[in-house]
Amino acid sequence: MATAFPFSAIVGQDEMKLALLVAAVDPKVGGVLAFGDRGSGKSTAVRALAALLPKMKIVTGCRYNCDPDLPTDFCEECRARAAKGALKSTQVPVPVVDLPLGATEDRVVGALDLERALAHGEKAFEPGLLARAHRGFLYIDEANLLEDHLVDLLLDVAASGENIVEREGLSIRHPARFVLVGTGNPEEGELRPQLLDRFGMSVEVKTPNDLPSRIEVVRRRDEFESDTAAFTARWAKEETKLRKRITSARERLPLVAVPDASLERAARLCMALGTDGLRGELTLMRAARALAALEGKQAVGDEHLRRVAPAALRHRLRRNPLDDAGSSVRVDRAIAEVLG
Amino acid sequence: MTAAPAWSDAVTAAQLFAIDPVGIGGVLVRSRAGPVRDRWMTILRAALPTARLLKHLPLHIADGRLLGGLDLHATLLAGRPVAERGLLAEADGGVLMVAMAERLPSAAAVHITAAMDARETIVERDGLSLRMPARFGVIALDEGLDDEFAPGSLGDRLGFHIDLNDIPIREADDFAIDRGDILAAVDRLSLLKTSAEQVEAMCNAAAALGIASLRAPMLALRAACASAALSAHDAVDQEDIARAARLVLAPRALVFPQEQAPDPEQPPEQRPSESADDDKADTDNPDIDRALDEVILAAVQAALPPDVLAALGGSSMQPRGRSQGKAGALQKSSKRGRPAGVSRGELRGGAKLNVIETLRAATPWQPLRRREAAASGERSWPRILIRKDDFRISRFRQRTETTTIFVVDASGSAALHRLAEAKGAVELLLADCYIRRDQVALIAFRGSAAELLLPPTRSLARAKRSLAGLPGGGGTPLAAGLDAAFALSDSIRRKGQTPTVIVLTDGRANIARDGGQGRPKAEEDAISAARQLRAAGIAAVLVDTSPRPGISGETFAREMGARYLPLPHADATTLSKAVLASVG
Numbered sequence: 001m002a003t004a005f006p007f008s009a010i011v012g013q014d015e016m017k018l019a020l021l022v023a024a025v026d027p028k029v030g031g032v033l034a035f036g037d038r039g040s041g042k043s044t045a046v047r048a049l050a051a052l053l054p055k056m057k058i059v060t061g062c063r064y065n066c067d068p069d070l071p072t073d074f075c076e077e078c079r080a081r082a083a084k085g086a087l088k089s090t091q092v093p094v095p096v097v098d099l100p101l102g103a104t105e106d107r108v109v110g111a112l113d114l115e116r117a118l119a120h121g122e123k124a125f126e127p128g129l130l131a132r133a134h135r136g137f138l139y140i141d142e143a144n145l146l147e148d149h150l151v152d153l154l155l156d157v158a159a160s161g162e163n164i165v166e167r168e169g170l171s172i173r174h175p176a177r178f179v180l181v182g183t184g185n186p187e188e189g190e191l192r193p194q195l196l197d198r199f200g201m202s203v204e205v206k207t208p209n210d211l212p213s214r215i216e217v218v219r220r221r222d223e224f225e226s227d228t229a230a231f232t233a234r235w236a237k238e239e240t241k242l243r244k245r246i247t248s249a250r251e252r253l254p255l256v257a258v259p260d261a262s263l264e265r266a267a268r269l270c271m272a273l274g275t276d277g278l279r280g281e282l283t284l285m286r287a288a289r290a291l292a293a294l295e296g297k298q299a300v301g302d303e304h305l306r307r308v309a310p311a312a313l314r315h316r317l318r319r320n321p322l323d324d325a326g327s328s329v330r331v332d333r334a335i336a337e338v339l340g
Numbered sequence: 341m342t343a344a345p346a347w348s349d350a351v352t353a354a355q356l357f358a359i360d361p362v363g364i365g366g367v368l369v370r371s372r373a374g375p376v377r378d379r380w381m382t383i384l385r386a387a388l389p390t391a392r393l394l395k396h397l398p399l400h401i402a403d404g405r406l407l408g409g410l411d412l413h414a415t416l417l418a419g420r421p422v423a424e425r426g427l428l429a430e431a432d433g434g435v436l437m438v439a440m441a442e443r444l445p446s447a448a449a450v451h452i453t454a455a456m457d458a459r460e461t462i463v464e465r466d467g468l469s470l471r472m473p474a475r476f477g478v479i480a481l482d483e484g485l486d487d488e489f490a491p492g493s494l495g496d497r498l499g500f501h502i503d504l505n506d507i508p509i510r511e512a513d514d515f516a517i518d519r520g521d522i523l524a525a526v527d528r529l530s531l532l533k534t535s536a537e538q539v540e541a542m543c544n545a546a547a548a549l550g551i552a553s554l555r556a557p558m559l560a561l562r563a564a565c566a567s568a569a570l571s572a573h574d575a576v577d578q579e580d581i582a583r584a585a586r587l588v589l590a591p592r593a594l595v596f597p598q599e600q601a602p603d604p605e606q607p608p609e610q611r612p613s614e615s616a617d618d619d620k621a622d623t624d625n626p627d628i629d630r631a632l633d634e635v636i637l638a639a640v641q642a643a644l645p646p647d648v649l650a651a652l653g654g655s656s657m658q659p660r661g662r663s664q665g666k667a668g669a670l671q672k673s674s675k676r677g678r679p680a681g682v683s684r685g686e687l688r689g690g691a692k693l694n695v696i697e698t699l700r701a702a703t704p705w706q707p708l709r710r711r712e713a714a715a716s717g718e719r720s721w722p723r724i725l726i727r728k729d730d731f732r733i734s735r736f737r738q739r740t741e742t743t744t745i746f747v748v749d750a751s752g753s754a755a756l757h758r759l760a761e762a763k764g765a766v767e768l769l770l771a772d773c774y775i776r777r778d779q780v781a782l783i784a785f786r787g788s789a790a791e792l793l794l795p796p797t798r799s800l801a802r803a804k805r806s807l808a809g810l811p812g813g814g815g816t817p818l819a820a821g822l823d824a825a826f827a828l829s830d831s832i833r834r835k836g837q838t839p840t841v842i843v844l845t846d847g848r849a850n851i852a853r854d855g856g857q858g859r860p861k862a863e864e865d866a867i868s869a870a871r872q873l874r875a876a877g878i879a880a881v882l883v884d885t886s887p888r889p890g891i892s893g894e895t896f897a898r899e900m901g902a903r904y905l906p907l908p909h910a911d912a913t914t915l916s917k918a919v920l921a922s923v924g
Contacts, residue, residue: 037552037553038492038493038496038553038555039496039553039554039555040554043457098462099464100407100454100462100463100464101447101450101451101454102403102406102407102447102451102463102465103464103465104409104464104465104466106466106467106696107464107465107466107467107468107469108464111467111696112467112696113467114410114415114421114466114467114696114699115420115421115467117699118415118419118420118421118699118723118724119419119420126467128464129464141454142450142454145446145447145450185493186799186801186802187492187799187801187802188446188450188493188799189446189797189798189799190798190799190801207552207553207554208554209547209552211543211544211547214543214546214547214554214557215539215540215543215544217554218539218542218543218554218557218558218561219536219539219540221554221558222534222539222558222561226533
């Protein structure tokens with residue numbers, strides 16, 4: 001695979017970068033949707049994140065990326081092996097799995113292993129993309145163009161954290177918890193509302209319109225393409241720094257306090273915007289905590305809420321076509337009212 | 341601009357593309373099929389180094405063929421899964437030709453653009469998981485008429501956009517290409533880089549021309565390098581930059597460069613007097629005293645046809661919305677939808693073979709069939725014997741899609757009373773169409789004609805934008821509005837979808853079909869246009885927006901076979917509710 005553009009070298013797009021980092025620190029935030037202009041670097045940012053993430057520990061030889069420290073979540077194979085003796089573990093890169101458009105269902109959920117069925121007449125299960133993405137990221141470019149039946153599948157698995165396969169005489173279940181990352185261009189069509197709900201955060205990506213940023217984007221891209229190795233080397237230090245920040249933020253995350261005052265403000269904000277259900281508040285709180293952890297703070301403050309609120313809430317507003325102001329403007333207004 | 345420079349630009353584009361197909365992305369050729377395009381294609385073929393393959397993409401290619409997947413035949417023969425390369429992987433190292441790009445289904449466009457971005461294809465199909473290199477350039481032949489365009493996402497990635505429609509064949513000189521020159525240029529290409537100053541100037545120029553996408557300046561810089569390689573320059577110089585700007589930026593320009601020129605004090609009197617000849621002289625002998633930005637802008641201006649500049653000068657238009665229109669691109673394939681099981685069937689009309697189910701159906705019969713085959717005296721037979729009976733087809737349940745066409749009266753009389761309300765109602769209805777995943781289209785009529793503001797789309801963002809830009813005023817060409825609705829309904833039906841027409845008007849037609857004024861003729865035409873809709877059996881609603889609903893609105897509704905909704909004092913919400921109730 002081609003070398004990814006370094007995450008730290010991406011010009012601007014602060015909201016998108018922040019949302020991706022927050023999701024990297026706390027996967028429970030529930031994924032990131034980046035919607036916006038063509039050629040604004042959405043895919044670049046997601047692929048860059050993959051290269052940035054610290055490695056994770058898995059049970060050696062496990063096809064479902066089981067975490068050796070979480071025996072309660074083991075797949076059936078690991079359970080059986082664990083009963084026989086201690087498991088070995090390996091460090092592997094966090095998976096960022098592409099779910100390409102045009103994928104067929106059998107590859108997404110897993111299916112009969114054709115090779116073994118044909119060559120040896122054996123009935124064996126071949127895990128799909130959902131298994132590969134467990135504990136990592138599942139990336140859908142042009143998420144709004146994903147076929148409906150695949151969207152249904154994803155919604156099902158994303159809700160339960162488990163993939164259940166009952167087909168071709170196979171009966172398999174395995175854990176499948178992943179951070180869903182989607183990108184798309186609204187000009188090509190809207191996203192199905194049910195899928196939109198699944199994303200913890202949604203960011204609007206615009207091509208930078210100030211000249212210096214535009215020039216910087218083109219310049220860096222040009223340098224990257226004409227000498228990838230030199231460019232990557234130049235940014236290696238920044239990348240390492242950022243990777244360390246993610247690691248220490250993850251360690252610190254359980255220790256970050258969420259004061260009652262912050263919870264109350266989060267609730268008020270959601271009420272002011274009339275978001276449905278409690279998912280908005282939960283995401284807002286979790287994202288603010290992850291951000292606080294990223295910044296090395298011990299407690300969530302108003303500032304953290306303010307910075308993640310647009311991404312956490314913008315896609316949860318009820319549509320009001322008569323209000324010409326976009327969702328972002330409405331969130332900003334509410335933030336100004338509640339947080340001052 | 342006369343045709344000759346346009347032709348020479350087109351020839352240059354073919355050469356530069358041949359030098360760096362992947363870097364430049366491709367060429368979007370807007371042209372009807374004909375001798376000029378044929379000649380251009382001949383030149384392109386002559387320019388492409390022989391090693392480059394030219395792969396043709398059939399318009400309605402199946403996903404399996406485009407992306408790759410399981411080669412059933414080979415799989416069954418070999419008794420193990422055999423992958424079949426898709427067209428995108430086959431085009432690696434060559435050129436992908438997309439004919440009739442204006443009709444390219446959006447799913448296919450996405451697969452192509454994804455491969456262009458990643459320079460590889462990722463296949464997760466039929467039990468196979470493959471990554472295959474796919475570095476290719478694209479030639480998209482766009483034969484679209486007025487409002488049909490190749491998908492914007494594809495066009496954005498193709499460096500050169502050329503239009504051959506207005507070039508007479510006698511001006512399309514046969515141009516001898518020396519392939520040796522091209523090959524030498526390919527060798528030189530890797531040594532050439534653009535300077536920081538040139539990058540900056542190109543970005544400046546793109547911004548001044550109102551080009552939002554950053555791909556444009558990036559592609560232009562690649563084109564400049566190719567130009568320098570072709571001209572055997574040691575470094576990319578002004579001439580190359582100007583040439584790249586002409587070819588890449590000019591066709592994308594949305595704003596008259598003077599309006600946003602960074603230096604307002606720049607003497608404007610020169611420009612109108614500049615003739616095409618002067619410009620040509622400029623490019624041949626670049627004036628080193630001029631700032632690079634100016635060179636680029638001048639090059640772009642020289643390439644912009646005068647009528648485009650005139651249209652931009654009007655500035656009341658919304659260039660963004662228009663340029664991104666792409667009729668039909670969002671049309672849903674009949675092969676999509678929720679899977680609704682598998683059934684025995686034949687492979688006809690694009691049915692999707694369910695490989696696994698087919699194999700499963702065949703498996704229990706193998707011992708029997710082998711015995712039969714052995715008895716028939718055949719010496720060899722495939723490892724798995726598949727019969728027609730075994731074929732299993734995936735079934736998809738697909739709701740019949742509805743496209744709601746809003747026909748909005750934006751004439752003076754309507755504007756006065758109800759235009760704002762009508763817009764509000766349309767937006768509410770749009771929101772509802774969005775929930776039901778239907779498509780919407782928008783036709784407005786005012787002045788002397790009707791205009792398709794929004795081709796059928798599911799994008800609320802686009803719909804809202806075209807609605808916001810809907811100006812009011814002028815006469816009421818009701819007949820033209822209804823005719824346009826009929827034409828669009830007809831094309832929607834041909835795609836297998838169901839059109840619904842919602843007309844919002846006060847019914848006071850005063851402009852006839854021929855654009856002439858006069859109420860009697862205008863009404864007569866409007867009634868005949870209305871009857872056309874009724875005869876075609878198109879479901880319609882007529883919302884009378886006049887302050888005092890009169891006999892005219894009701895007459896039109898009857899002639900149209902439409903439900904009549906007089907709404908003298910409704911607000912937007914009432915209006916949308918009433919329409920929804922009657923459409924069902």
